Amino acid sequence: MADRAAWACGTGPGLLGYGSDPWCRWRTCRRYWVPRALADGVVGSAGQQERTDAHRSLAYAEADPVHAVRHRALSRPEATDQCLAEDTAEAAGRARADGERALSAELFVLAAELTPVNRPALRLSRFLTAAREAAAAGDSNLARRAANAVAASRPAPAEHVAALLAVVDSHSQGLGGGRRSP
DSSP states (O other): OHHHHHHHTTSSSEEEEOOSSTTOOGGGOEEEEOOHHHHHHHHHHSOHHHHHHHHHHHHHHOSSHHHHHHHHHHTOTTOOOHHHHHHHHHHHHHHHHTTOHHHHHHHHHHHHHHSOTTOHHHHHHHHHHHHHHHHHHTOHHHHHHHHHHHHHTOOOHHHHHHHHHHHHHHHHTTSOOSOOOO
16 A cells, blocks of 8 residues: 555655655645656556556646546546546536646546547537647647547547637747747
8 A cells, every 4th residue: 555655646746745654644745745746657667457446646736626527537448438428527627717727637537538439429529629729739649649539439520620720820839929139
């Protein structure tokens, strides 16, 4: 358990540090900032079951309800769950309202993936929203992932074009948009 808790502490954009208790009772942990590359390295070196267990633990440890839902969704990598999909879509809407477009995009992708396949229109709508949110955040990889899911669903031409435009837009977010000085 201690190994799993220690691993889980490095999975997000922050790092949970141990208080005086070496078993890290979640409510006594302190949060430290770590570089994203370190967190990505820890996640990349773990197996699927370790990541699933870590996200399940983090879902209970996270005080922020939006991030708690994200961890719940990430703890179900191969499953569909309509109730969790609804919670995730609601959290995505809250993240968008708070101006966290990248988090919103990730949550809409997760909500779409959790939506049962017998609800294709809802899945498509969530993937399209994810592509648009990823574009607004300038996350071309996530925009492409969402657009590929839209294309795989054989959408109407207008929906397909909207997803592709989101990918193009996501690439343009990194280009300078400011005015040139004379």
